Amino acid sequence: MTHMRSTSSVLVDVELLVNGRRLPLALDPRVTLLDALREHLGLTGTKKGCDHGQCGACTVHLDGRRILSCLTLAASASGREITTIEGLADGDRLHPMQQAFIDHDGFQCGYCTSGQIMSAVALLDEPCGPGEADVRECMSGNICRCGAYPGIVAAVQAVRQGRG
């Protein structure tokens, strides 16, 4: 269904399922999932670094897999299960990956961190080899300009080894 408003473009009805909550929205069809989260739902934990799918800061999970929310139109995510950084902790209890990032100082400014953590959590269920070099490769879609890479690798390995 579409709507018109004098000052506005055509809107489409979208129902986003974010962190277990059902959120109906009427959106300009050009709105990306990233901007829907940040500008329409107040979920600013997901970051915009490049808006071109080149930096990984906007990584979220769509139906359990990591995707770039800046390259995903919100309308195309309608009805699918979305998890963002805000949905990772269980109340006050951090996800083990979040705690590992703190323990291993896997960030500095924090701006790429949500995307790094969402990638790292998804990686746990991906066919990534066991070594540090494998982790570096699997995490290379997420740029960190502060240079926290060694801490990120250590955090991922700690969680994986804690599991295994």
Place this chain on the structure above:
Amino acid sequence: MIGAAIDRLDGRQKVTGRATYSAEWPIERLSYGVIVQSAIAKGTIAAMDVSAAEQAPGVLAVITAGNAPKLPQGGQAGVNPPAGRALTLLQDTRVRYNGEPIAVVIAESFEQATHAASLLRVNYHEEQPAVDIMQALPTAEPYTKKILGQFEPFSRRGDVDAGLRDAAVVVEATYTTPLETHNAMEPHSTIAVWERDQLTLYDATQYVYGVKRFVAKTLGLRDDQVRVVSKFTGGAFGSKGSAWSHVVLAAMAARHVGRPVKIVLSRRQMFGPVGGRPYTVQRLRVGARHDGTLTAIDQDVVSSTSTFEDWVESSTLQTRMLYAAPNVATAQRLVRLNLGTPTFNRGPGESSGTFGLESAIDELAWRLGVDPIELRLRNYASVDPETGLPWSSKSLRECYERGAERFEWSRRTPAPRSMRDGDHLIGLGMATATYPAKRMPASAAATLTADGAILVEAATHEFGTGTYTVMTQIAADALGVPIDRVRFELGDSNLPDNPISAGSMTVSSTGPAVHAAAVALRERIRQAGADPSDVESCRRIIAAAAGAPLSATAAAAPGAEKARYSMHAFGAVFAEVRVDPELGELRVARVVGAYAAGRILNPKTARSQMIGGIIYGLSMALFEHTAIDPRNGRYLNADLSEYLVPVNADVGDIDVLLLDETDEHVNPLGVKGLGEIGTTGVAAAVANAVYHASGVRVRDLPITIDQLLAGSDR
């Protein structure tokens, strides 16, 4: 508390997505501004058709030079180098670089503003721009003012020509570094909110007070009409040390439409309008006797700036103080290009300058057949050779020794191409790292509140450096209370005045002020009959004062030590590279950095900062260069796919040693700052290792496959 490797106190906010960056404040009735940029590098705008944009859905206004309010002094009233910049504020129709702001479109939504911005039709009177540094080199002029307002633009001790005549060996070479664009992960962003004649800016910045004063002056307001808030900044590296055009344009746009306006630069818009490291062309002549004693160093640096503002990349400063050579001359010259004005970029001067100097010293070591560390030790400066002042402290000798030991420098066989691992050539190289220990006046407040908690405040900044954490440690230590009783607030120009967070001087400047405020509060608590470490007694005195909190403020400033001592941090950085001689592929397998930078307040955050600095240096060595179209000055690789920075798989083992160093002179905390020294020396260490591996001397950054293949054809 001081010296404890505690976790970042803002860590929980950052890993849960709850740290609020400047574009993320929830603001009622927010509208969106998008900047339109010039498509030529030099000329004037002949005509601009905004009608289609104005009629596009959701558009609130299109601001151009035709309808922008006229600002005091043509928009230049706030200009105050180095941080207060000459901006583009739609005051005229001139175009001075490709990508210069020429209009702002404001709309109800980001999508509407972005679309409408594409509808502007612009005709130009185009002129021939100068955008090629090598072509423009003959136009270079000596810079005659003080660099950063502090340092002489040239230096001369002894007689360089005589020194070169006395030399048995002279290395003469030219080294170049490219235009480098910071590319912090967080785009520059500003939300401007007017309430009557009061302006609040939520801004991604390294300098809330600087932005406040600059914007007030530029718009013709009183300082007290502008407030700047910046609780978390998503990386900066110098690029957010100044208010750039978009900050003032957001304020102008918000006043124009009578609503709050948010402007977030696109990644492409961060190439040009918000600075970068300029080109440098460094001609070095270094002479020595057979025994390795330096007789002369001559460094002539040409760097680029824009056509409308002077910015000097101070690449000569370390050359004046690093070695005990009797004859040293340095000069800085400028070339004006039709590009955006450069700015501070991590280790401005020293990061590019150590590439030239420390490469030339390495070349000299080869020519003399002396080990590169040994050559440096033979010319070790036991006092500052330029000023004759003693060092406040210097542990560079220990850095060379400890770093070499950790790196296993002794396994290095001296001849080029002498170390192999299968098909790969292995190379080991090193260089010196150095950065001055600076300090500026700062102030802070400390308050005991009714619940016994202590609030400490200073208008400084957090962009990954760990400020929230170490300032809390300093205050808790001075008060003698646990960390969890102290909360540190920063990033708001309503808090006590603090300097720019740049030049590795946040801890050395703000730290002593926080310490002094905490000590003053401690004494007030004691005078009131309580023990700061006893929460109950603290609560009682507040209750006895009918709930009125107990406060203390303090200011701290540098004293006469600068006239008595030369104050610098030093380090030694070692790189191991692998070069595939068939493919020209280069990998840096390992880096060891040994640093002495005074007292370390938190080894955990300090180590991370040094690793990050080294990776920033690796990025200079291997990847970074901003490509400019020679025809029209357009920034060609203005995104994170074509402008390369390291990803995780590019970074090998990095090992950081932080040496114990006591410095009783530099400042009351004995800290020298860690933000920039990690980046210095790295590019030279890598280039020196590449020479050792392959026999190819690369003098032009970044080190690329084509240079390695061309060089190996010799």
